[in-house]
Amino acid sequence: MNWLDTIVQGVLLGGLYALFAAGLSLVFGIMRLVxxxxxxxxxxxxxxxxxxxxxxxxxxFLAVTIALPLMFASGYVLQRVVLNRVLGEDILPxxxxxxxxxxxxxxxxxxxxxxxxxxxxxxxIGTASLQVAGxxxxxxxxxxxxxAVLVIVVLNQIFYRTALGRAxxxxxxxxxxxxxxxxxxxxxFAQATGIALMIVTIAALYLGMRANFDPSIxxxxxIYAFEAVIIGGLGSLWxxxxxxxxxxxxxxxxxxxxxxxxxxxxxxAFLLVLLVxxxxxxxxxxx
Amino acid sequence: xxxLSTHGLTARYGQFQALFGVDIELGEGECxxxxxxxxxxxxxxxxxxxxVLRNAPASVRLRGEEIGALPADEVMKRGISMVPEGRRLFxxxxxxxxxxxxxxxxxxxxxxxxxxxxxxxxxxxxxxxNAGTAxxxxxxxxxxxxxxxxxxxxxLLCDEISLGLAPVVIKDIYKAxxxxxxxxxxxxxxxxxIGQALKVADRVYCMMEGRVTLSGRPEExxxxxxxxxxxxxxxx
Amino acid sequence: xxxxxIRAYTVETRTRASTIALVVAVLIIAVAIVLPAFASRxxxxxxxxxxxxxxxxxxxxxxxxxxxxxxxGQQAFVGIGAYALxxxxxxxxxxxxTAILIGGVAALVLAxxxxxxAFRLNGAYFAIGTWVLAEVVRLSVAQWRAVGxxxxxxxxxxxxxxxxxxxxxxxxxxxxxxAARDILAYWLALAxxxxxxxxxxxxxxxxxxxALAAIRDNxxxxxxxxxxxxxxxxxxxxxxxxxTGLTGxxxxxxxxxxxxxxxFSVNDWTAYVIFIVVIGGIGxxxxxxxxxxxxxxxxxxxxxxxxxYLIALGTIGIVVMLFAPRGIWGLISDRTGLQLFPIRRxxxxxxxxxxxxxxxxx
Numbered sequence: 001m002n003w004l005d006t007i008v009q010g011v012l013l014g015g016l017y018a019l020f021a022a023g024l025s026l027v028f029g030i031m032r033l034v035x036x037x038x039x040x041x042x043x044x045x046x047x048x049x050x051x052x053x054x055x056x057x058x059x060x061f062l063a064v065t066i067a068l069p070l071m072f073a074s075g076y077v078l079q080r081v082v083l084n085r086v087l088g089e090d091i092l093p094x095x096x097x098x099x100x101x102x103x104x105x106x107x108x109x110x111x112x113x114x115x116x117x118x119x120x121x122x123x124x125i126g127t128a129s130l131q132v133a134g135x136x137x138x139x140x141x142x143x144x145x146x147x148a149v150l151v152i153v154v155l156n157q158i159f160y161r162t163a164l165g166r167a168x169x170x171x172x173x174x175x176x177x178x179x180x181x182x183x184x185x186x187x188x189f190a191q192a193t194g195i196a197l198m199i200v201t202i203a204a205l206y207l208g209m210r211a212n213f214d215p216s217i218x219x220x221x222x223i224y225a226f227e228a229v230i231i232g233g234l235g236s237l238w239x240x241x242x243x244x245x246x247x248x249x250x251x252x253x254x255x256x257x258x259x260x261x262x263x264x265x266x267x268x269a270f271l272l273v274l275l276v277x278x279x280x281x282x283x284x285x286x287x
Numbered sequence: 288x289x290x291l292s293t294h295g296l297t298a299r300y301g302q303f304q305a306l307f308g309v310d311i312e313l314g315e316g317e318c319x320x321x322x323x324x325x326x327x328x329x330x331x332x333x334x335x336x337x338x339v340l341r342n343a344p345a346s347v348r349l350r351g352e353e354i355g356a357l358p359a360d361e362v363m364k365r366g367i368s369m370v371p372e373g374r375r376l377f378x379x380x381x382x383x384x385x386x387x388x389x390x391x392x393x394x395x396x397x398x399x400x401x402x403x404x405x406x407x408x409x410x411x412x413x414x415x416x417n418a419g420t421a422x423x424x425x426x427x428x429x430x431x432x433x434x435x436x437x438x439x440x441x442x443l444l445c446d447e448i449s450l451g452l453a454p455v456v457i458k459d460i461y462k463a464x465x466x467x468x469x470x471x472x473x474x475x476x477x478x479x480x481i482g483q484a485l486k487v488a489d490r491v492y493c494m495m496e497g498r499v500t501l502s503g504r505p506e507e508x509x510x511x512x513x514x515x516x517x518x519x520x521x522x523x
Numbered sequence: 524x525x526x527x528x529i530r531a532y533t534v535e536t537r538t539r540a541s542t543i544a545l546v547v548a549v550l551i552i553a554v555a556i557v558l559p560a561f562a563s564r565x566x567x568x569x570x571x572x573x574x575x576x577x578x579x580x581x582x583x584x585x586x587x588x589x590x591x592x593x594x595x596g597q598q599a600f601v602g603i604g605a606y607a608l609x610x611x612x613x614x615x616x617x618x619x620x621t622a623i624l625i626g627g628v629a630a631l632v633l634a635x636x637x638x639x640x641a642f643r644l645n646g647a648y649f650a651i652g653t654w655v656l657a658e659v660v661r662l663s664v665a666q667w668r669a670v671g672x673x674x675x676x677x678x679x680x681x682x683x684x685x686x687x688x689x690x691x692x693x694x695x696x697x698x699x700x701x702a703a704r705d706i707l708a709y710w711l712a713l714a715x716x717x718x719x720x721x722x723x724x725x726x727x728x729x730x731x732x733x734a735l736a737a738i739r740d741n742x743x744x745x746x747x748x749x750x751x752x753x754x755x756x757x758x759x760x761x762x763x764x765x766x767t768g769l770t771g772x773x774x775x776x777x778x779x780x781x782x783x784x785x786x787f788s789v790n791d792w793t794a795y796v797i798f799i800v801v802i803g804g805i806g807x808x809x810x811x812x813x814x815x816x817x818x819x820x821x822x823x824x825x826x827x828x829x830x831x832y833l834i835a836l837g838t839i840g841i842v843v844m845l846f847a848p849r850g851i852w853g854l855i856s857d858r859t860g861l862q863l864f865p866i867r868r869x870x871x872x873x874x875x876x877x878x879x880x881x882x883x884x885x
Contacts, residue, residue, distance in 0.1 A: 034647035036595075085845055091646045095593050096801050097844045103794055104837035107830040163391050169379040170388050176339055177375040179359035180368070182392030182438065219789065223658060226651045230644070260673075264662040267655055271640055274652075278643040 010252035014245030015145030019203035020225035023196035037102040039222030045204035075197030079190040109215035120208035227270040233280025320488035327494040338362035368440035376419035383415040395439025398470035404433040425456035544863035574712035580811035588806035596653030600630040602787035604768030605775035630768020661787035675782025708777040804850025808864040
């Protein structure tokens with residue numbers, strides 16, 4: 001067994017987990033909302049891409065460009081119509097409502113698409129690989145990781161270089177004072193959830209091309225995303241990538257030792273970080 | 288017609304009624320001061336005008352338009368900006384970002400730009416990259432005023448801008464008032480410091496327990512009348 | 524006069540409705556005990572299911588509704604209780620009734636490290652954290668080969684045959700052994716549900732319960748008057764784990780067949796329970812009782828539609844949370860002022876004082 005190979009695979013897998021986590025982190029950072037349906041929304045986006053692919057007969061990479069605005073719109077509407085109503089001091093309503101959405105989404109998808117496993121057709125790229133320093137690196141995992149880095153770079157640019165990002169940060173700090181600046185917090189929250197669902201769509205593209213999916217796998221994706229966010233430290237997107245990488249490496253190393261230990265090893269890594277650094281590896285100074 | 292006026296404005300927090308039918312007016316180009324003790328309802332009045340607290344539509348009018356029921360962002364877009372009590376800078380934003388966000392939604396086509404704010408408060412230019420909350424109280428107050436001015440408002444509401452600041456600093460900040468008025472903004476200034484209020488305002492309203500108890504031009508008001516209106520005690 | 528004034532005030536929690544409720548409850552319990560004498564086996568099984576769900580709901584409500592601890596990981600305690608029962612029966616040849624207790628104790632023991640990790644996370648993150656921990660437990664138990672690993676196992680015939688009292692019940696009601704086992708399980712579920720409701724009601728009326736309410740309503744203010752949240756949260760979490768573990772063990776004694784995916788199912792043991800509590804009314808003892816009835820009615824009507832049933836349940840849960848966050852019982856008690864399990868203390872002016880003040884007024 002090649003340990004270097006295992007670790008490289010784990011790092012690249014971490015890119016996928018960072019993609020799962022970035023949207024969760026964004027929404028939590030801006031409105032302190034933990035969306036328990038996050039994982040199911042990833043699966044929903046994967047089915048959306050699948051439908052576009054099969055109806056139009058185009059590649060998933062093209063289909064995603066159609067899915068992105070649709071998912072943005074769904075996120076916007078979800079936030080405006082449902083989630084904005086439950087934001088507040090009490091953490092129970094948002095948790096219970098998003099948990100309800102999770103259950104409804106899972107079962108609706110099962111009704112619509114059956115419990116059969118599906119896959120997005122990756123084309124030639126799915127099996128292509130590169131030889132680097134004696135390692136065999138799949139193009140798809142590499143592309144996933146590069147997309148994760150790109151998503152984080154773009155998000156940071158939006159956050160720190162644009163008026164929208166300024167409005168995000170201001171509203172997150174103090175929604176009432178933000179409204180005195182002419183900003184409508186409910187719209188800002190809706191835009192944030194819209195963007196989060198665009199990231200979810202990108203995550204879904206790679207989830208669906210790399211492995212089989214079915215309506216029931218959402219909660220596990222939520223859990224990986226959550227672990228990556230906590231390991232990285234709340235509010236730090238690069239920390240989230242690091243968190244994803246840690247989970248990914250733990251999983252591939254665990255699987256290399258015993259295939260049944262893959263998922264468990266990821267969770268154990270999370271618990272170890274929680275034990276040693278409860279605020280994560282890269283906590284934000286102000287919180 | 289007054290630029291801004293309130294008509295029988297009432298406000299309550301749950302069971303507690305904070306305002307009982309307040310009528311005030313602000314003329315074009317005017318600077319009006321609102322004085323009163325703690326709990327008199329001054330800040331509640333500012334929050335009601337700015338839309339943070341919602342009211343009956345007709346209870347607040349801007350150039351005759353009923354704006355009492357509008358949310359704060361809509362009120363702001365119509366040209367009323369507020370310097371809130373306690374300054375309320377955004378901790379995640381730098382000084383410059385705090386200023387920019389003030390003019391992000393409504394720029395207006397007026398006098399105020401980032402450069403002119405920096406000219407008004409030069410210290411802010413030096414500290415533009417700092418976190419807003421890393422500044423001294425007086426500097427933070429300058430940022431809060433600059434942030435509100437960036438929208439080039441027709442009406443600027445200033446809530447307790449001298450609270451907790453040293454006298455020298457207060458003087459510095461009030462030096463800006465004439466320039467703000469020249470730029471075309473009418474002002475409502477909430478002050479606990481009666482002397483300061485009388486100095487800067489064209490007219491004064493005094494509030495007590497949610498009601499206007501006295502109003503008039505500074506030169507018309509006697510010390511005794513203000514005392515009575517302010518504390519509710521008759522002095523011999 | 525002074526003497527009178529002192530006696531004149533009493534602090535009461537009892538209301539007339541609660542007194543009537545107590546009488547009705549005693550009657551219902553009495554009927555429930557003798558019910559197997561004339562009920563069908565199917566009805567006994569359905570009531571067993573309702574009672575166990577009610578118990579799980581009461582404990583989840585204690586956690587989330589009273590303790591502010593929104594756990595999505597209670598399936599860990601159902602599963603570990605059930606697996607402890609299977610393990611001790613299969614490997615230790617313990618008699619199944621004693622093994623139920625072992626199930627509760629196992630859940631209690633698991634709850635200590637579980638809470639240690641989960642309490643490092645706040646609020647919403649606590650919720651997902653408990654879910655992760657439950658997954659860890661499920662994946663670990665799936666490695667336990669002696670009880671079937673990932674595929675699970677069944678209780679051996681010798682063990683189910685050896686359950687105490689089953690023979691006596693079979694003779695008493697003139698039924699076969701499997702039906703007698705169902706009756707015994709039903710009685711145990713009834714006892715557990717009554718004990719859970721009674722115990723939680725008692726807890727909420729003690730000083731500790733008051734402190735719990737204070738923390739839930741305003742943790743800052745509670746801290747300022749010297750209420751320390753940490754020990755109470757620990758106590759509530761451990762108590763809920765113990766009760767949930769007992770229930771899990773009992774459920775799987777009746778099922779007699781176990782697998783990690785079923786015993787640690789987030790849908791069966793936590794999602795349903797959350798919906799029961801939310802729909803009925805979170806933060807009240809009455810709520811889960813009403814919720815479980817609604818849940819059962821929905822299930823009898825919609826169960827054959829499979830996924831549609833869960834879609835309906837989830838949608839009702841969302842709608843209730845959005846438009847009636849205090850649930851069905853909240854709507855009822857708002858309209859009627861009814862309180863069957865009053866916890867709030869009321870100052871009652873005694874008769875002597877009333878007469879005095881009345882005479883003074885004249």
